Amino acid sequence: MPSCSRALIGSLVLLAVAVTSAADFPSVDKLPSHPGLPDPLVMLNGEKVATPEQWTQQRRPELKALFQHYMYGYLPAAPEKITSTVEVEDAKYFGGKATKKQVSIKYHPDAPAINLLLIVPNQRTQPAGVFIGINFCGNHTVVKDPAIPLPTTWIYKSCPGCETEKATDAGRGGQAEVWNAEQTIDRGYALATFYNGDLDPDFPDFTNGVHPHYLKPGQTTPKSDDWGAVAAWAWGAQRVVDYLYTNKDIDRERIALVGHSRLGKATLLAGALDERIKLIIPLQAGCGGTAPSRGKVGESVKQINDRFPHWFDDEFTQFNERPDRLPFDQNCLVALCAPRPVLFANAVEDTWANPDGQFEVLKAAAPVYRFLKAGDLGAEHPPEVGKLLDSQLGYFIRGGKHSMTKEDWLAFLAFADKHFGKPTGK
Ligand code: GCU
Secondary structure, three states: OOOOOHHHHHHOOOOOOOOHHHHHHHOHHHHOOOOOOOOEEEEOOOOEEEOOHHHHHHHHHHOOOHHOOOOOOOOOOOOEEEEOEEEEEEEEHHHEEEEEEEEEEEEEOOOEEEEEEEEEEOOOOOOEEEEEEEEOOOOOHOOOOOOOOOOOOOOOOOOOOEEEOEHHHHHOOHHHHHOOOOHHHHOOOOOEEEHHHHHHOOOOOOOOOOOOHHOOOOOOOOOEEEEEEEHHHHHHHHHHHHHHHHOOEEEEEEOOOOEOOHHHHHEEEEEEHHOOOEEEEEEOOOOOOOOOOOOOOOOOHHHHHHHOOOOOOOOHHHHOOOOHHHOOOOHHHHHHHOOOOEEEEEEOHHHHOOHHHHHHHHHHHHHHHHHHHOOOOOOEEEEEEOOOOOOOOOEEEEOOOOOOOHHHHHHHHHHHHHHHHOOOOO
């Protein structure tokens, strides 16, 4: 893969080694063109990363800052304190197999709470590994349970039971076959799920959800590198990790994060930025997530920015016609997850998300895993349809369309068993 060409290295050499603020970054015209996926082991100034320490101390912080500056926007620091309140507890869930808790997580006095639905298997000899799942339609759609409160904020028109962009009782359990919660419990894992709209309802404005609460004093509109919706959803997943760290039923070493599509983009971002997330599963996340921004199949940077201007920051629009100028591609975001396992999951008919391009992204992240002696992709080509490649960088593609299904979950569970070890005591 091409990296900074030598001719351009000279002009970039003056850049600080680890740039951390917008002022340090060149404008798009001064960035070199990388026609292929950039080498994650080459610093912005052209220097090759020589040691694992240099990767950890210089290149990782640099890449984190680059992704935030040019694409997702800067995420605020973690709150000093979160508070959590268990609002409902049921120790005999799923016929006694599990304990359900509805937990309200507050991270800011004025911002909306994150409403977490946590279901933990009862039969176990150790704290449970957990799948955090960001959901699209509200916790009440994940399982059919009248005790789960409906979201009071906006929801997508396509969600079950949605009436004039609000949740109704008719939506209860409407996504049970997407989430397959009982299957996860039967396999010995907990499920912790929350609605993305708790952090940011998904439409182009900056006035609701978390965003207005993190404006600088006197600021009324977002700056060009302020965080977008994908970053807000990722940040929400991090706050759920904050809470799970306080819960003794959960094993901190076995925290997985799953998200589909736009929420898969958030999943990969959260995994890249937060090492507490030990296993990362973006499903059909496509452009702005797991597909190359330079890809020629499926959605382009311009198409995503035009249709969803609030998902990324405004800096990212400068690359609409020039994705080759991005000083990274999504392989570098995967590389930030090293040494932790990452599984890209896809569906054959979902060409919009560029499944083959995603495999190339994993290939171009693998040098970092090898450099850190953290495993590999271990394949030249995608596995057969329906067969899981369960390497440290894993890949799965099933038949069918853009959706999250029971078959996807079986792959997620097998991947978790492989990398976490099978849960004991079931
Ligand atoms: C659109 C969008 C994709 C996104 C998807 C989804 O298709 O173009 O980028 O992943 O919505 O979130 O369902």
